[in-house]
Amino acid sequence: xxxxxxxxxxxxxxxxxxxxxxxxxxxxxxxxxxxxxxxxxxxxxxxxxxxxxxxxxxxxxxxxxxxxxxxxxxxxxxxxxxxxxxxxxxxxxxxxxxxxxxxxxxxxxxxxxxxxxxxxxxxxxxxxxxxxxxxxxxxxxxxxxxxxxxxxxxxxxxxxxxxxxxxxxxxxxxxxxxxxxxxxxxxxxxxxxxxxxxxxxxxxxxxxxxxxxxxxxxxxxxxxxxxxxxxxxxxxxxxxxxxxxxxxxxxxxxxxxxxxxxxxxxxxxxxxxxxxxxxxxxxxxxxxxxxxxxxxxxxxxxxxxxxxxxxxxxxxxxxxxxxxxxxxxxxxxxxxxxx
Amino acid sequence: xxxxxxxxxxxxxxxxxxxxxxxxxxxxxxxxxxxxxxxxxxxxxxxxxxxxxxxxxxxxxxxxxxxxxxxxxxxxxxxxxxxxxxxxxxxxxxxxxxxxxxxxxxxxxxxxxxxxxxxxxxxxxxxxxxxxxxxxxxxxxxxxxxxxxxxxxxxxxxxxxxxxxxxxxxxxxxxxxxxxxxxxxxxxxxxxxxxxxxxxxxxxxxxxxxxxxxxxxxxxxxxxxxxxxxxxxxxxxxxxxxxxxxxxxxxxxxxxxxxxxxxxxxxxxxxxxxxxxxxxxxxxxxxxxxxxxxxxxxxxxxxxxxxxxxxxxxxxxxxxxxxxxxxxxxxxxxxxxxx
Numbered sequence: 001x002x003x004x005x006x007x008x009x010x011x012x013x014x015x016x017x018x019x020x021x022x023x024x025x026x027x028x029x030x031x032x033x034x035x036x037x038x039x040x041x042x043x044x045x046x047x048x049x050x051x052x053x054x055x056x057x058x059x060x061x062x063x064x065x066x067x068x069x070x071x072x073x074x075x076x077x078x079x080x081x082x083x084x085x086x087x088x089x090x091x092x093x094x095x096x097x098x099x100x101x102x103x104x105x106x107x108x109x110x111x112x113x114x115x116x117x118x119x120x121x122x123x124x125x126x127x128x129x130x131x132x133x134x135x136x137x138x139x140x141x142x143x144x145x146x147x148x149x150x151x152x153x154x155x156x157x158x159x160x161x162x163x164x165x166x167x168x169x170x171x172x173x174x175x176x177x178x179x180x181x182x183x184x185x186x187x188x189x190x191x192x193x194x195x196x197x198x199x200x201x202x203x204x205x206x207x208x209x210x211x212x213x214x215x216x217x218x219x220x221x222x223x224x225x226x227x228x229x230x231x232x233x234x235x236x237x238x239x240x241x242x243x244x245x246x247x248x249x250x251x252x253x254x255x256x257x258x259x260x261x262x263x264x265x266x267x268x269x270x271x272x273x274x275x276x277x278x279x280x281x282x283x284x285x286x287x288x289x290x291x292x293x294x295x296x297x298x299x300x301x302x303x304x305x306x307x308x309x310x311x312x313x314x315x316x317x318x319x320x321x322x323x324x325x326x327x328x329x330x331x332x333x334x335x336x337x338x339x
Numbered sequence: 340x341x342x343x344x345x346x347x348x349x350x351x352x353x354x355x356x357x358x359x360x361x362x363x364x365x366x367x368x369x370x371x372x373x374x375x376x377x378x379x380x381x382x383x384x385x386x387x388x389x390x391x392x393x394x395x396x397x398x399x400x401x402x403x404x405x406x407x408x409x410x411x412x413x414x415x416x417x418x419x420x421x422x423x424x425x426x427x428x429x430x431x432x433x434x435x436x437x438x439x440x441x442x443x444x445x446x447x448x449x450x451x452x453x454x455x456x457x458x459x460x461x462x463x464x465x466x467x468x469x470x471x472x473x474x475x476x477x478x479x480x481x482x483x484x485x486x487x488x489x490x491x492x493x494x495x496x497x498x499x500x501x502x503x504x505x506x507x508x509x510x511x512x513x514x515x516x517x518x519x520x521x522x523x524x525x526x527x528x529x530x531x532x533x534x535x536x537x538x539x540x541x542x543x544x545x546x547x548x549x550x551x552x553x554x555x556x557x558x559x560x561x562x563x564x565x566x567x568x569x570x571x572x573x574x575x576x577x578x579x580x581x582x583x584x585x586x587x588x589x590x591x592x593x594x595x596x597x598x599x600x601x602x603x604x605x606x607x608x609x610x611x612x613x614x615x616x617x618x619x620x621x622x623x624x625x626x627x628x629x630x631x632x633x634x635x636x637x638x639x640x641x642x643x644x645x646x647x648x649x650x651x652x653x654x655x656x657x658x659x660x661x662x663x664x665x666x667x668x669x670x671x672x673x674x675x676x677x678x
Contacts, residue, residue, distance in 0.1 A: 147677060149547055149558055152573065154491070154591070156598075194678060201672070202541035202562055204569070208488055209595045219488055221569065223541055223562050228678045230543070230560065232571060234491065240484075240597045241621040248598075248619070252493070256548045258579040259495075259587075261607070268600070268617045269626035278607045280587070282580040287608040333540070338486060339533060339567045 005305050008061040009034035010082060011074025012041050013165065016096040018048075020071045020123050023298030024094075029305075032067050035060070058082075062089045068305055069094065075167045076174050080105035083120050084112045092119035092305050098183045100322045101175030103330065110319055119304060122318050126155065126184035126249060127191065128297035132262045132277040132290040136253060139260060140192055144281060146257025150230040151192045153185035154250040158239035159218065161210065169213045176329040177205055177217035177235055179322075185233040186224065186328075187321035192253050195226025198320070203328035206335035209238065219335075222328040244272045257282060344644050347400040348373035349421060350413025351380050352504065355435040357387075359410045359462050362637030363433075368644075371406050374399070397421075401428045407644055408433065414506045415513050419444035422459050423451045431458035431644050437522045439661045440514030442669065449658055458643060461657050465494065465523035465588060466530065467636035471601045471616040471629040475592060478599060479531055483620060485596025489569040490531045492524035493589040497578035498557065500549065508552045515668040516544055516559035516574055518661075524572040525563065525667075526660035531592050534565025537659070542667035545674035548577065558674075561667040583611045596621060 007029050009017060013036075021031060035055040036042040046054060055061050061070065062085060070086040072079055073096035080100040083093040099122035100106045113120045127133050140148060167173035174180050190198065203222035210216050218238065224231035239247050249264040258281035265274040277288040300312035346368050348356060352375075360370060374394040375381040385393060394400050400409065401424060409425040411418055412435035419439040422432040438461035439445045452459045466472050479487060506512035513519050529537065542561035549555050557577065563570035578586050588603040597620035604613040616627040639651035 147547065149545075149575070149577070149677070150560075150573065152493070156593075196678070201543070204540070204564070206488075208486065219569070221489070221562070221571065223560070223571075225543070225672070225674070230558070230674070232560065232562075232573065234489065234571065234593075236488070236593065238488070238593065238595055238598070240619050242597070242623040243619050244624060254495075254573075254575065254577065256577055258581070259577070266624075268619060269624045280579055280582050280607060284581040285583060285605075285608045333564070335564070335569070338488070339535070 005029040005069060005302050006032040006067050007069040007071055008032050008064070008067045009071045010058050010061055011072040011078065012036045012045050013075050013167065014073040014096050016123065016125060017071065017073035019125055019129055020073065020094055020096060023123065023301065024069070024071065025298070027298035027302030029069065029302050033061050033064065062086060062091070068092060072096065076180065077101045077172060080109050083109060087112050087116045087118035087120065090116070090118070092121070094121040094123055094301065097122050097124050098175050098179045098322060098325065100326070101179055103323070103326050106319065106322055106326060113315065120315065120318065121301060121313065122322065124184050124187040124321070126264065127188050129295060130262070130264045131275040131293035131295065132264060133188065133251065134295060135277055135288065135290045135293045136251070136260050136262055137191065139279065140253060140255070144279065145253065145255025145259055148193050148229050148253055148255050150232065150254045151189045152232045152252040152254070153188055155181050155185055155233070155235040156239050156247045156249070157181055157235070157237050158246045159210070159237035161213065169216050171215040177220035178203060178222055178329040178332060179325050181235045182220055182222065182233055182328065183322055183325040185235065186231070186324045187317065188251060189224055189231030189233070190226065190317050190321055193226050193229030193231065195228035198224055198226030198324055200324055200328045200331060201225050203331060204333040204335055205329070208338060220332070224324060344368040344408060344641050345371040345406050346408040346410055347371050347403065347406045348410045349397050349400055350411040350417065351375045351384050352414050352506070353412040353435050355462065355464060356410065356412035358464055358468055359412065359433055359435060362462065362640065363408070363410065364637070366637035366641030368408065368641050372400050372403065401425060401430070407431060411435065415519065416440045416511060419448050422448060426451050426455045426457040426459065429455070429457070431460070433460040433462055433640065436461050436463050437514050437518050437661060437664065439665070440518055442662070442665050445658065445661055445665060452654065459654065459657065460640060460652065461661065463523050463526040463660065465603065466527050468634060469603045470614040470632035470634065471603060472527065472590065473634060474616055474627065474629045474632045475590070475599050475601055476530065478618065479592060483618065484592065484594030484598055487532050487568050487592055487594050489571065489593045490528045491571045491591040491593070492527055494520050494524055494572070494574040495578050495586045495588070496520055496574070496576050497585045498549070498576040500552065508555050510554040516556035517542060517561055517668040517671060518664050520574045521559055521561065521572055521667065522661055522664040524574065525570070525663045526656065527590060528563055528570030528572070529565065529656050529660055532565050532568030532570065534567035537563055537565030537663055539663055539667045539670060540564050542670060543672040543674055544668070547677060559671070563663060
């Protein structure tokens with residue numbers, strides 16, 4: 001029997017790390033070791049994974065030749081440098097999104113990835129962890145709505161500012177709203193329109209609700225144009241307290257012969273569960289409950305680690321999604337006050 | 340007792356004329372006369388309004404001093420010139436949208452309207468004829484979602500190309516997709532964001548599905564920025580045969596303290612009736628059935644004709660909505676083929 005893929009965790013500043021670990025375990029990988037420099041985060045994590053040893057430091061994990069993959073949900077701006085160190089140590093890498101927070105870091109990550117032939121993956125969870133988004137991918141690929149013309153993605157999030165760490169409010173650390181929560185949406189635009197090249201047509205960011213946090217951006221939008229279709233993205237930190245979950249994430253995929261609407265996390269005033277897909281084609285209007293759709297991201301990723309393939313996501317798309325989000329952020333109109 | 344407001348109809352090339360007449364009758368006005376140069380359209384209209392005489396020509400109606408208002412749903416490019424003639428004859432005017440199909444015509448309409456002091460109204464029916472949109476206006480004005488930051492309007496329409504007249508396929512006649520069905524959405528953007536000035540940030544149009552009609556645009560989008568908020572608009576002619584109505588029109592109004600989603604004409608796979616409003620605020624998620632919401636556009640318009648007021652819609656907003664739609668159309672990126 002083959003040895004399992006072994007992974008280590010370095011950096012647990014965002015709770016997404018639990019999802020990333022879940023994907024690896026589902027994929028049959030073995031959790032070998034972890035390290036977090038922050039004692040409070042480490043204590044909570046140690047409680048949850050009490051059979052896995054905490055390493056003395058990052059180096060111990062990077063230099064352990066029995067470990068094949070590093071996962072990280074460190075402070076966003078630290079992910080790319082860590083990924084570069086991981087790849088230089090011969091390891092594959094999976095970051096929480098945004099995996100990269102500047103165009104300079106992206107260029108360096110691309111260079112080192114090409115040199116080393118390692119995998120630099122970003123877990124775009126609003127796609128890979130969303131049952132209805134995965135199902136929509138299958139429907140679109142089967143031609144259910146003809147040629148996709150546009151994706152329209154809404155990514156509202158709850159700010160919950162009192163529970164956020166300092167880095168959440170520092171743009172150099174989180175990268176800006178389009179870089180951060182916008183990158184999820186750009187990946188879906190590329191995936192569903194089957195675009196291999198794309199450009200940012202326009203973008204804007206603003207802070208309307210939180211003047212006390214001047215580097216926080218609470219509203220962002222971008223218009224994209226790819227060789228496979230159009231994309232529009234709106235993200236915000238306004239989710240009101242009355243919503244039963246953290247955000248009413250939506251994706252509408254417009255095709256020449258039909259359309260699909262996803263209500264990913266809630267169906268407002270109807271269902272507090274997520275996973276809702278609405279399909280309209282030339283035959284009928286249809287509701288599809290996707291809660292049983294299998295999430296195969298982890299299995300595909302682990303397979304790619306073993307086989308040196310790109311089935312979980314092509315490397316170019318992972319990078320292009322970040323590149324477009326970073327360009328949109330850099331070129332964004334900075335909006336002022338409203339009447 | 341006061342004499343009622345009397346109106347005449349000139350041009351019935353779009354079925355929206357029935358809605359316009361309905362507004363006037365609801366508002367207490369009297370239908371005095373009509374004229375249509377096309378014998379086939381005239382025959383069908385005469386069947387429906389068999390007690391109202393057809394005039395011998397446009398002049399007979401324009402020169403009838405007992406008639407106060409002209410309604411028109413003529414070929415779109417003919418509406419502004421007719422409106423100018425109507426205003427010069429001392430009459431108020433209500434056009435189907437788009438009321439104006441070029442920036443040159445808009446400038447002339449503005450000039451003559453200012454000279455004559457007549458009303459040049461455009462019946463933006465996706466607002467004024469939509470119960471949930473009217474209700475949303477009241478909720479927003481009452482502060483239900485805080486300061487509005489953005490409107491996001493989707494206006495998909497069924498093309499039904501085999502049943503369309505020649506002018507539907509000629510851009511000089513219908514004005515382009517952003518001018519035509521886009522203008523509805525721009526009016527709602529101005530209204531809900533309470534913007535008094537605005538600019539087009541970016542726009543694009545394309546024809547992906549109907550190459551046999553080279554002047555038809557079947558996809559259009561625009562990003563807007565006003566002094567009161569942001570706006571995004573997508574319109575298309577792709578409504579699939581399986582949808583129970585002509586289009587799944589949506590409007591999402593994003594506020595700093597909540598949001599509203601309108602499903603104007605259908606709730607896909609749930610309800611073939613329209614008028615659905617979903618409100619999420621700091622307290623709860625709420626569904627509001629708006630089918631009983633009164634539509635007061637006609638009453639307000641007729642009142643304005645009598646009192647020389649602007650309660651149904653400020654004249655500047657009617658014009659600014661058309662201006663932005665026309666600029667978006669003129670400046671639009673023309674998209675080519677998709678992969």
